[in-house]
Amino acid sequence: MVTFKELKNDLPAGIVVFLVAVPLCLGIAMASGAPLFSGIIAGFVGGIVVTLISGSQLGVSGPAAGLAVIVLHAIEGLGSFEVFLSAVVLAGVMQLVLGFLKAGSIGYYFPSSVIKGMLSGIGVIIILKQIPHAFGYDESYEGSLHFLEPSGETTFSLIFNSLRYISPAAVIISALSLAILIFWDTVLSKKGKIFQIIQGPLVVVVLGIVLNLVFLNAFPEMALRANHLVELPVATSVGGFFQQFTAPDFSRILTYEVLMLAGTLAVVASLETLLCLEATDKLDPQKRISPANRELKAQGVGNIVSGLIGGLPVTQVIVRSSANIQSGGRTKLSALIHGVLILASVIAIPGLLNLIPLASLAAILFVVGYKLAKPALFKAMYRGGLNQFLPFVVTVLAIVFTDLLTGIGIGMVVGIFFILKNSYHVSHTVVKEKSQAGREKYRIVLAEEVTFLNKGNILEELRRVPEGAELEIDMSRSAVVDPDVIELIENYKETARSNNIKLHVKQTAEDEKLEYEGMKF
Structure with a gap:
């Protein structure tokens, strides 16, 4: 008006x-x-x-x-x-x-x-x-x-x-x-x-x-x-x-x-x-x-x-x-x-x-x-x-x-790069402590939303877990976990067994820690 x-x-x-x-x-x-x-x-x-x-x-x-x-x-x-x-x-x-x-x-x-x-x-x-x-x-x-x-x-x-x-x-x-x-x-x-x-x-x-x-x-x-x-x-x-x-x-x-x-x-x-x-x-x-x-x-x-x-x-x-x-x-x-x-x-x-x-x-x-x-x-x-x-x-x-639209397009590419870069780095947090059994204990807490872009970062974190350690993957705070990341965790099962890593997962806040073999996705 x-x-x-x-x-x-x-x-x-x-x-x-x-x-x-x-x-x-x-x-x-x-x-x-x-x-x-x-x-x-x-x-x-x-x-x-x-x-x-x-x-x-x-x-x-x-x-x-x-x-x-x-x-x-x-x-x-x-x-x-x-x-x-x-x-x-x-x-x-x-x-x-x-x-x-x-x-x-x-x-x-x-x-x-x-x-x-x-x-x-x-x-x-x-x-x-x-x-x-x-x-x-x-x-x-x-x-x-x-x-x-x-x-x-x-x-x-x-x-x-x-x-x-x-x-x-x-x-x-x-x-x-x-x-x-x-x-x-x-x-x-x-x-x-x-x-x-x-x-x-x-x-x-x-x-x-x-x-x-x-x-x-x-x-x-x-x-x-x-x-x-x-x-x-x-x-x-x-x-x-x-x-x-x-x-x-x-x-x-x-x-x-x-x-x-x-x-x-x-x-x-x-x-x-x-x-x-x-x-x-x-x-x-x-x-x-x-x-x-x-x-x-x-x-x-x-x-x-x-x-x-x-x-x-x-x-x-x-x-x-x-x-x-x-x-x-x-x-x-x-x-x-x-x-x-x-x-x-x-x-x-x-x-x-x-x-x-x-x-x-x-x-x-x-x-x-x-x-x-x-x-x-x-x-x-x-x-x-x-x-x-x-x-x-x-x-x-x-x-x-260049011109207006081309310039905006180039700026968007750079902007999206930083968005993806930030998403790559905020996929999870890691807590390191000692377990009751005397093992090194690692707890990986996944972010609220985990996409395929986070797959490489999570894989690098899993590779850092030493042999004989205890590892918990906490998914209870995640609203969305990409199937690629779930597949990554599934494939990590054999690595955990061969490296004598005790692997647990927590799917919801109410869940007890379940052995990997009992996990359901």
Whole structure:
């Protein structure tokens, strides 16, 4: 439910997210090989339709950079954007089904170290990707989260190339904007309510427009040109505006190519949404928990609507969601405002928005990226031990040098390795004492859950029991013992006999110690 109780916080946050989202929508559409207006459609559908259905208070949905490569290859392979739209609609239907099947719980099985690594990795990527825009080099599209750019350049080669095309106007605008944002955040925001209502990002956007107009009139050779500014499509009439919408072609919807594409979009979009949902909840100052299954349903409806009117696939997007949180958003009203503003702006004021320098937006995103990847977080993860720090830092590096989903996958592999390693070592405890008969007595107490992964560790422990000793295997605390481990104990019978080891087992707390021959499994 949308409420207006936090309007003073949600309105400025919604405007900031809107300003950040517009170039992202356009850039992702360009990178996807789709009409630019399809990115705008996905932006306002994600902001309005998904927000109204979603249970996430701070998540913001729209076209995702993580799907750009899939979309690009799909449109090229199908040879028709209209046929591609039918796959988007079908993917939305599949997401609805996943929501009703309660598949949203998948997101809860990702380790927190990987989620934090994802957030920090995205923060680093945001900063690196905005450096060229701050220098005035705007050849690469806005919003890429891939290390390898569509142009063939990498994140770092693009930064080095930007040094050869430095625009003094862009540097002045980005430097002043960054200084104002830092000063606003650290000093002015604590001085009075007016500085909390009027957010720093709004000020730097206005400053960027004014400065560039000054340059245009006083120093025309310095002024930023159209390719350094936001580029919204401008319709010359009402009819021209509605002609930018595209209807899907369902004639090939049951073909193998379309069905496979729809399934791929549904799975990847759902996974990205669930990860962003989890990450957004972690960033939420109020620590609210969003209903994952409801989010899948909301995304499904959003993709159905987006596909029907010519939009790109929609997911919850961490860049916009984090910008929403860092700008003071409190409820889903901020995301709704951002969606309404995208729709209203392309109808009413596309010309005014096209005056906003990308350098101003770069400064805003620098701050967003820093807040996601603060050095304090790296220190805290390091103090948490290798089990936490290594999956975290591997996820960060993998995201920076690959892309979002690949990086998360690599981080998960490292995280799972440590989970298995810990499981391997906590399979049992060993107590050593002297028995009444004077023998060395060993007592192996199995853990609550013993899986096949613990088989090697338990076998090594059994091999350490010396000849002539007394051994008790206590299974009374175990709720689950894997058949592989039971088979291991059974096979150990002959070893115990040949080594003169007196073997006992305790199956439940009430059991007497039974000779091995009397054990029942």
